[in-house]
Amino acid sequence: MAKTALIPVDNGLLPGLREFLRQTLSRPEIAAVLVPCQLPMKAMILPTLVNDPERLSAANPLAPAFPLNAARMVSRLTRKAAGGTVVAVLRACEIRAFIELVKLKQARSEELIIVGIDCLGAYATRDFLRSAHQDVDALTGRFVESALGGGDGTVDGVCLAPACQACAEPVPSGADLIICLLGADTDRALPVTAATEKGEALLERLDLPGATMPEARETAVAVLVNRRRSQREAMGETTRALTDSLEKLAAYLAACVNCYNCRVACPVCYCRECVFATDVFDHEPCQYLGWAGRKGAVKMPTDTLFYHLTRLAHMGTACVGCGQCSNACPSGIPLAELFITASAPLQEAFDYHPGRSLEEKPPLAAFRDKEFEEVVGIK
Amino acid sequence: MALAEETAIDLGAMTQATAALDEIRAMVRPCIQCGTCTGSCPNEFAMDLTPRHMWRLVLLGRTEEVLASRTFSLCSACYLCSLRCPRGLPLTEAMGRLKQLAARRRLPHLRSGNLFYRNFIASVRRHGRVREMEFMSLYFAQMMNPWLPLRYAGMGMRLLRRGKVELRLPSRGSGRLVNLFDKVAEMESRS
């Protein structure tokens, strides 16, 4: 019984992974594979649901491209019975978001096998599009080389998106199968390990040599996580300094035009329609006049700060730090920095770690008789 | 354990050999052992068994143990316990019954008290009042303890000084209460 096996990559990382996916897709019980693929018409990577093994030659799960959080796509695939099992290749933060969505009944883990690959991060979409006019496979190679070779993934001066730089959870621990890059001999073979029974069952059926986890992995992971943590702390410090009053926060968000793209991009903002887009916020004309009259002037559209604070209150405990909010902002507001920084204390307060386990209930739906007594009273 | 064995009470005995106590037991049966009687009793400090303790023994038919104690003999019939007993039990009366029972049995440890009482009443019967000298003389004689009069000497002198003791010996004919006493005895024997 193989808990860990090896994926041969002596022909290169991407060809090795593609072969692994082809082999997976060839299993009769697997209906399709969802994996980031290069679009045929452009040097762009997007999650793609592949049924034809030949099409897996475009698969590229290692490219530093992260145009959207695929958890939302997996949600679409799994909300109801699909009639076949899908293997989804996801980043760690996508898996965490997926687990949150399962708790919110927006996705199901039945008929799904998640393959996670140690995440080396990605560029902001704008940056990736600038870098990827060249051969994407080649860019991917240089990126992986930098990221695993002690560098920080910077290629030609383009560096990781801030959220990725600050991500301290690159290992996809919630996956059924984990493909290890960190600490692996990337010239020869990548260890793949089963984290669940489902993963183990699939792994057993694939024709892969058994192995043990490389000893170097633990250290490699620790080094990366420590670096990311310090980057995260630095990011937090900077962000806090920029937002430590309501006025500063307003300035931070000054460019916001209430397009609500951030919440569309957010994998855990699961509402069909954001409350700010509903009739509750269809204010009466007299209300605008009232506000203007009271404060002397009122910015329009109104409710900008209200919107962002509400999003923090609603989704802060579930924020997985994927950074898609920043990616989506047309005005370039560094939203991920704000969200990651402001959410951390919320998650700590409820000892809630989004994406850690399906067993953990979202904090606001639960309670205990005796808790948080420090917030009661006026002393 | 050995001690427990010795002092264990066999409730099987409860139904037997308690005829002497039955009447008194019936008086205190509704007792709930709340202890109000003990708490109320002004003489409790001098008693070897607390009243509650004693009533419990009565209920359990421990005639000998009850009669071996001095508790009931120390009852001064103040009626506090009867007044306060939540069950409204006639405790003072039951104490009196115990005294009578003890008196009939002439229990050695209660001899002094019994003689004192009997001579006191005999004096009253004869004279319609207590003739202290006669009463005490007879009491001392019956106690047959040559040192006893000395124990009362101090008190006797004090009472004498205050004119509380009549020194004259009985002289004025027969007691006026004899008929009364006889009538009571007759009525009691009838009922």
Added chain:
Amino acid sequence: MKRKIGNVLVVGAGIAGIRSALDLAETGYGVVLIDKAEHSGGVLSQLDHQFPTNHCGMCRMLPLVERDAGGQFCLRKGLFHDNIEILLGTRVTAVAGEPGRFAVSLRTRPTWVDPQRCTGCGACAPVCPVEVPDAFNAGLGLRRAIYLPVPHQVPNAYTIDPAACTRCGACVSACPCGAVTLSTAERKDFRILVVDDEAIVRQSLQSWLEDEGYAVDSAASGPAALEALEKAEYQLMLSDIKMAGMDGVELLRQARALRPDLAVVLMTAYATVETAVAAMKIGALDYLVKPFDPDTLVPMVTRVHEERLAARDRQVEVGAIVLAGGTDYFDPRQQEVNPYGYGRIPAVVTSLEFERIVSGSGPSAGRLVRPHDGRPVRKIAWLQCVGSRDIQCGADFCSSICCMYAVKEAMLAQERGGGDVAATIFYMDMRCFGKSFQRYRDRAEDQGVRFERGRIHSVIPAADSGDPTLRFVGLDGSVRDETFDLVVLALGQRPARGAAELAQMAELPLNPWGFPATSPLSAVRTERPGIVIGGAFAGLRDIGESVILASAASTEAARVLHGAGKSLAAAENEATAFRDVSRQPPRVLVAVCTCGSRILPPGDRTRWVDRLKRDPAVQETIFIDRICTAEGWQALADAISAHPPNRVLIGACHPYVFTRRLRELGRLTRLHPALMDVVDLLGPRMAAAGEGAEAAHDPDSLPRHLAMALARLQKTCRLELEAMPVRRQALVVGGGIAGMTAALAIADCGYPVDLVEAGDRLGGNLPWIGRTLEGHDLLALLQDTAARVGRHPKITVHADTRVRGAFGQAGQFYSTLENTGGVVQTLEHGVVVLATGGGEAATSAYGFGSHPAIFTQKGFQEAWAEGRLDPGALNTVVMIQCVGSREAPRNFCSRVCCPTAIKQALALKQQNPEVAVVVLYRDLMTCGFAETWFTRARRAGIVFVAYGLDDKPKVDAAGPEQPVTVTVTDPVLGRPLTVTADALVLATGIAPGLPADLAAAYGATLDQDGFLAEAESKWRPVDSLAEGVFACGLALGPRNVEESIATAAAAAQRALRILERERLPAAHLTAVVRHGLCARCGRCIEVCPYEARRLDEDLDRILVNPARCQGCGACEAICPNGAAVLNGLGMAQIFGMLDQALA
């Protein structure tokens, strides 16, 4: 909806009266609820904290179905329901008639304060010169003769205490609203004319009668009297017969011609009595023989006056009468001796006084301090059984409530003292005889409450401090003294004041302790059909039991009405066709009551109009002086008719009192009352006045209140929800006495019942129990009940049948039955009553099973009944109580075992006077009137020995041939007792027989001991949390037969509320789902405390069951995007209110 026209009179508006009234009102009957006090709520208006939550929670009694018919606010504020008319300060003066048609006379005491005019401003009280002990604070404070009976009640009109009032009139001039009218004081209203030719007679009569408060004039002759009668109206004329000129008889004749209603009493000398008697034939009411003194005159005049008043008594026709007069507390001063020094030692207080001390509205605002010197209390003692279990003060009964409230009070004291308080309870037996009571007591002990077994005989003041010192005897026999800061007397219960008079009027017998007596085996029925007793009126019940009995009484009342054909006579209450305004933009009519000028100073109108006009939703703003008067209300109705708005906002005073009137207005104007709102402007105005001049003149404050309400109202829409249809039949699971009783009660009210019994016959535990402690024959009861069930056309009995599966919700359940023959059928029903009973718990303790002489109580009873056991052959019987009970894991008291032991012991003694019976117990639970049987058992010579958990009895039964020897330590003697028993009887208690999956199928849950978990142990004691699912009998909790029967009747009543409706309507404040916005995340389902929401997989929608939803809004708060909305209080509405609050 079809309305029943039956009416019920409920006497007593305490907790039981409220429960009974609400039950009947919810079922559709009309209720007249009266109370002799000036407030509703009974003693509960004074109690802030109740066991076991140590809070209140009375509001949970409010209707769950058709919530809008009752007020949605704290019940201690007052009771408001469409079908309930409340008359306070009212008593019954006569009862006549028969079941179905009683004529009852009610007399309401005038309060001299017009509640319509009084706004509760309080200007009157400070000027009143009289100060008397404040009954609301149990006498701990003082109040004036004009006062608020209960400060938190609405409408909070002041009232005058006639006994204290000196009629000085200070309040009349102080009242800004002219609400006080002492001049119409009733005796002043009764005008007397004294006619006599002797001045001395005239003068003395006038002065005697004026002293009594009557208005008296006099006349010296017949003609003068006639002149006076022409000028003014008199009610009574006292006339001498022998007068110069016109004599008394002639005067009588002429006066009667002038004033036919005039009562005339003639005064006569002895010689002319015959004349006087003859005069009575021509209209004299009575005569007085001279000479007479005030003691003769005054009662006569008072009688005439009372008769006059009686003529004004209100007559009500009712089908049934529920007496729910509650009980009173024992007065420790009434004891011949007052051993506890109550009234002499200031730090000795009653339990009720303690409740007031720790009440937030009490004299020390809830701080635990001594009432007389304000010193913080650190060491406090409770003395149990004060006025209970005390033959000396006429109480050979246990009051049943004091142990638990003392435990509660001790815990409260510790809580208030922040861990700094040492609380001790001195008790004889700790009677924790209910379901959760033992655990509650244990919790108190864990928290450090000290339990000391022993009765305190007296309290004396300490020599130095005067603090109360207790002397008590420890179990070891030592006499100890202990001094406390505060000593609380746990007062027992006594018949309610006036209970005897009421019982006499209703022709009900009293029991030996003065409580009205109920019929055998019924805690509610009386000897007089149609008159039932609810709650603690018949004595010695705690809140939970009172509530059960109140519901049971409602059932009996409903039964009487039904029997009298009332429910067949349906009064069609034409549903109002309300205007559909849903598609119109809001047009609000704002009506402001100026209340003289107290709400609105005349100069401010323009400003208010301008402020409100800023909102285009305001159609018009009008000002009405005293909207509460008939004219004011008419002005409002006229304004609505003139330019029909689609919302009405009223700015006035207490919104509570307008509920019913808004509904009337709705019918009148065809605008749904949900689209009307009332804002309290007077309260804030008065609060502002208290805050000082500056605040009082904040001109924006009151308009802001209106604007906030306006913001909410204009976004309010009428909820158009389809009412849930009700399948109007019931399923009762379990054919014991509880199940049969419930089935009969429901069927008697006209609804089909399916009664499912797993066994082959009905009867449950009755056959083996045989008789009750009191000697009532249960086999006869069983025969009678089973026969009635068997021949009832509405009841279908399914014997040998079990419920295999079920689903559904209130109004529509589906249950699958399977009988032992394997036949399966599915039933549809609207409600279910779980009466699955219970049995005797199994045990292996004390050698049970190893020796033929060791029995359980049931085994003993059966062996005896079947002749396997000869009581005559027994010398000694030992009974051990609490076998496997009142300790983990079965840490509850089964309540019936101690009475059963006493019943068996007494029966043994009766058959064999020589037998010795020894009962080994922990706390003897002969609660209520069962205590008297405990006394009898003691008297019969049965020996009781208490044992502790740490020193249980030891049973030695080496083999079936060997004797059984029991050893136990006597706590008084501290010595072991040994006894060789011919029979050892173990009281193992009750094991419930309610399968968890059966309960779960209906959405109910079990408690940790396997009984049904009630929705609320005090306020909803027979309901499960799932509406439509009820339990009774042993499935609910340990109870004796009579109590089980009461729970069954109560469960039936709760079921009838639902069955009486064709549909379950939704309340205005009910959650709705905006499906287009909903992401089906299901978090609203998780947070809903009533399981009112579910995901319908087929529709892929979240659905709300409006019959379960209680409108708490938890769903709205958890829903991130407003897909869950609490209709009437949605996000947009709160945002609007916030805008206005901060504008």
Added chain:
Amino acid sequence: MSAFEPTIIAFVCNWCTYTGADLAGTSRQTYPLNVRLIRVMCTGMVDPQYVLKALLEGADGILVSGCHPGDCHYINGNYKARRRIKLLKTLLPQFGFAPQRLRLTWIGASDGIEFARVMRELVEQVRALGPSEAGAKMVI
């Protein structure tokens, strides 16, 4: 008078604190007019958005007040409220919002005196904190 008069929004539950506030009124227990009551059915229905809205519209202090633990008319709404307040008290101070401006209390139906006391004390506390930053200049 130039003393700063803070504005306080109090979300009070229908069953306990509102009744307590009412009792304060009838018992002549005055409390400052700075407190604007918004009656909700239960503290468990106070959406964090309500608090945010009040804050951003310029409330200087916000109180959420309901039944004591175990006493909620709706069984457990107050426990849910406590979690939300915990969330907001963790979130908002990060943006310079003084945590003392947001309060949660349990005030029962008979706690009229207590209600008035809490209101007075709260107003004093908020007065000492000065005007909320969101009041005048902030755009929402």
